[in-house]
Amino acid sequence: MQSEMIRDDFAFFNHSDLVYLDSASTTQKPKSVLEAMDAYNTQYCANIHRSSHGLGNAATSKYETAREIIGKFLHVGDKSEIIFTKGVTEGINLVAQSYAKEHASCVIISALEHHSNILPWQQIKKPLHVIQTKENLTPDLEHFESLLAQNPNALVALIHTSNAFGITHPIKEMIALAHRYGAKVLIDAAQSASHMPINISDLDADFLVISGHKLYGPTGIGALYIKKDLHPLCNPYQVGGGAIMQVFYDHTEYLPIPYMYESGTPNIAGAIGFGAAIEYLQSVGYAYIAKHEQNIIAYALEQLSQIEDILFYTQVASMQSNISFNISNIHHHDLGILLDKQKVQVRVGHHCVQPTMRFLGIDGTVRVSVGIYTNKADIDQFIKALKRSIAMLKG
Ligand SMILES: Cc1ncc(COP(=O)(O)O)c(C=O)c1O
The missing domain is CATH 3.90.1150.10 (Aspartate Aminotransferase, domain 1)
Structure with a gap:
């Protein structure tokens, strides 16, 4: 069987x-994920995007392959739209600090959001508007539309599948409605991605976040999708080595996204394990x-x-x-x-x-x-x- x-x-x-x-908290990990991480640590451990020796190139190539695997899994247009993060929480904080702080007038959320999709918006002091629910915790789409109409330049931040109650929002319809009013949309797919395919091109989300550990991968690694058209509007976040083209004492020229957001030595084994987890999921x-x-x-x-x-x-x-x-x-x-x-x-x-x-x-x-x-x-x-x-x- x-x-x-x-x-x-x-x-x-x-x-x-x-x-x-308790797989909604975190999933168990298949052997192929553990083996992929072990191989990095025991056979080709080196830093990435720095060292031009063979080991460094091997590690960089596997890390970038993981990005491609995740990009294809989510059906993105270009692999530069995938940024490695620590997980969903960090992905949402990144969007809050680098994009929403400057470009969103307020944030519209559903009544089912995880704290990770509430606190980052409070932190940047944006007004929060909560879509009312109808019976059975389903969103009242008429109320959603009235919030969109009253709040130009809103960012809509929606959980896809509720971690607490298992219900799934009609996100394709909600994204299309938000776009009709000029709002941008972030989708928290922490819970949905392990149960149903996510096709970003079809959904047309502007931002989307997933966590490796909820997809049979390791903890401490996740991915944030940012639509290419929005890259010019996104500011640096948690800056440092690895994110730059040139540094002067009075200013810095940054690399393009995703590298601008991956400063410092990232979770290399985690990214490689995440790629292996996605391959495992796809093989099932x-x-x-x-x-x-x-x-x-x-x-x-x-x-x-x-x-x-x-x-x-x-x-x-x-x-x-x-x-x-x-x-x-x-x-x-x-x-x-x-x-x-x-x-x-x-x-x-x-x-x-x-x-x-x-x-x-x-x-x-x-x-x-x-x-x-x-x-x-x-x-x-x-x-x-x-x-x-x-x-x-x-x-
Ligand atoms: C819907 C949802 N959003 C966000 C998170 C936070 O994810 P992470 O802990 O991987 O950052 C979780 C984790 O339980 C979740 O279920």
Whole structure:
């Protein structure tokens, strides 16, 4: 069975008897990613874009190949549109400081945003406008349009798939609407990219961010896409060696993007591992991923829906890659502790969306998230452990 072969690719499952249902926080890493990083560290470790010796050239070539792999994966027009970052958080901060600070009048966000897509805009003191939600946490597109009409030169910053509630925004429609009013759009694809193909050319996003560690790659590496047309408007950020053409005591001439944004020695092994993770994901293929994950989620939802006193916060059918719930009169943290004791790893808490939780009148949920390696046995063990935990807590 393909799912068992996939599980074999992850060393974690060879030695662990834990049920891992927290892939939205970070994914496990396949052997090919670990091997690619190991090869860099043991066979051709050298700095990039500096040393003209053979080792340096080999490392530079692998690093730049990783950029190409990620560019093709996201269907960008030109690989210079891909900037390596530490992850989604750094990518959004970079856009805030280098672009939005000077060129955006305000920022329009959805009501489901991760703190990483709220704080960077507060930091540059831009007014934040929040799109109202309709029932089931879906965005009110009429309200969105009225915000766009009232706020020329806005930057729209939208989560693609909600990390906390698993629902996916209609971003193609929202990007087109924003563009009609002259706004630029940033998409936080931290959660969506591992579950569905992202085609930037088709979406026409202006900025888009992803993290390696949510795509079966290493931590501490991510990618930021900036549309080529906007490069002339983007200012330097975190400057230093590697970002420059010429330095004088009174001014500096910078290299073009992406190099202007990759000063200092970057996470070379991480970038190479990220490239290997994308190749791994592509070898599995989104057709399989979507079918497999939707089956697993549907299987979990079918059993969860039968549990007495379960509370969901959106339509059951719209939770695609993760499921958020509470059991009435039981605190999610108590469930988290008891599930952990039964070897089931889920995330409980506010999931970095405190304003959304406040809007719902709760302080958190239990979140179950899946990946390409999750199987039905994981769900069976989780449901059994959940039922036992509920029984214990309800006495
Ligand atoms: C939707 C979303 N945005 C941003 C982030 C932050 O990503 P990172 O920690 O990789 O910077 C996360 C991580 O959980 C996320 O789920």
